Amino acid sequence: MEAVSVPPFERFYEEHRSAVFGHLVRLVGRQRAEDAFQETFLRALRGYPSLRHGRHLKAWVFTIATRVAVDESRKRPPAPTDEVAELPHEDGRPAWAELEHLADELPEKERAAVVLRYGYDLPYDQIADALDSSEDAARQAASSGVRRLRRRLA
Amino acid sequence: MSFFPPDLDLRFRDAAVAEGLLDVSYDIADTPIGPLLVAVTERGLCRISFDPEPDRELDGLARDYGARVLRAASPIDPVKRELDEYFQGRRRKFELPVDLRGRSEFSLAVLQQLADVPYGEVTTYGSLAARTGRPRAARAVGTIMNRNPIPIVLPCHRVVGSTGSLVGYGGGLERKRQLLDLEHAPV
Numbered sequence: 001m002e003a004v005s006v007p008p009f010e011r012f013y014e015e016h017r018s019a020v021f022g023h024l025v026r027l028v029g030r031q032r033a034e035d036a037f038q039e040t041f042l043r044a045l046r047g048y049p050s051l052r053h054g055r056h057l058k059a060w061v062f063t064i065a066t067r068v069a070v071d072e073s074r075k076r077p078p079a080p081t082d083e084v085a086e087l088p089h090e091d092g093r094p095a096w097a098e099l100e101h102l103a104d105e106l107p108e109k110e111r112a113a114v115v116l117r118y119g120y121d122l123p124y125d126q127i128a129d130a131l132d133s134s135e136d137a138a139r140q141a142a143s144s145g146v147r148r149l150r151r152r153l154a
Numbered sequence: 155m156s157f158f159p160p161d162l163d164l165r166f167r168d169a170a171v172a173e174g175l176l177d178v179s180y181d182i183a184d185t186p187i188g189p190l191l192v193a194v195t196e197r198g199l200c201r202i203s204f205d206p207e208p209d210r211e212l213d214g215l216a217r218d219y220g221a222r223v224l225r226a227a228s229p230i231d232p233v234k235r236e237l238d239e240y241f242q243g244r245r246r247k248f249e250l251p252v253d254l255r256g257r258s259e260f261s262l263a264v265l266q267q268l269a270d271v272p273y274g275e276v277t278t279y280g281s282l283a284a285r286t287g288r289p290r291a292a293r294a295v296g297t298i299m300n301r302n303p304i305p306i307v308l309p310c311h312r313v314v315g316s317t318g319s320l321v322g323y324g325g326g327l328e329r330k331r332q333l334l335d336l337e338h339a340p341v
Contacts, residue, residue, distance in 0.1 A: 006216075007216075008212035008213060008223040009176075009216075009221060009223055010224050011212060017158060021158050021162070034165075038162070038169055041166055041170075042166075042169060042170065
């Protein structure tokens with residue numbers, strides 16, 4: 001496989017910052033997303049020198065963001081749900097956008113697993129990494145999240 | 155393009171500086187000879203480029219100093235201040251620390267001699283070579299001038315041909331002429 005070198009941080013940051021911010025707004029709400037955003041990219045800076053190649057950087061930073069969101073949620077009570085409802089509307093978002101608000105009431109781990117799997121197409125090994133759990137546990141969290149959503153929609 | 159708050163962007167860049175997490179900070183300085191890309195490391199000034207398009211400099215900076223290269227204004231402020239003073243004719247010598255790591259011993263010796271060429275005076279490639287102890291290395295000195303990472307501050311514009319012609323300049327001869335005029339140099 002062709003070697004992909006780690007890009008200068010500025011390029012990596014500019015490419016992913018909007019998507020990471022959007023991801024964090026979905027996970028923790030608009031208010032808390034700002035602190036989580038800063039923490040995410042500071043952690044990315046700390047980890048950057050140990051990257052050995054420039055592949056999968058989006059998955060890498062999304063897993064950091066998700067871990068930050070989970071850490072944040074452990075520290076603080078959940079944000080009021082109306083914050084999530086105030087998300088700016090964006091045209092052309094995938095069908096997932098119509099459903100993702102339903103995930104808000106899922107337990108933390110299930111919500112992160114569902115959002116990363118179905119909202120962002122992350123593979124289970126990356127999700128496991130983000131959740132600090134095994135791949136099986138990540139798969140299980142996503143599927144029990146989906147079952148819970150189905151029950152709610154039924 | 156999804157919504158992204160600009161103040162959040164600035165806050166992150168400031169925090170990255172405050173936590174000392176950057177290998178290189180850079181920003182654009184506006185000067186009378188055009189916009190310059192200015193970059194610094196923790197050790198000092200490492201690049202001034204006449205090409206203000208960061209995308210063409212970032213890879214080189216990352217290769218030479220580390221991949222954590224980020225645009226951030228505050229570390230560049232002292233450089234901007236000295237450049238402003240220089241272009242207003244109020245500064246004749248720069249007092250900025252520089253970071254020249256990774257260069258050969260000969261390059262460093264030549265750049266050191268170059269730094270000592272006084273404001274408003276000119277020297278030749280051959281004379282600079284002689285002062286570095288290698289009188290026949292004028293051509294090599296020319297190459298080092300051509301690749302000078304920190305023009306203006308390391309004043310390669312003060313180096314001219316043995317006949318007094320301007321010869322060449324990384325930023326173009328017009329800029330070399332402007333800098334020498336600013337300093338009232340006798341060429």
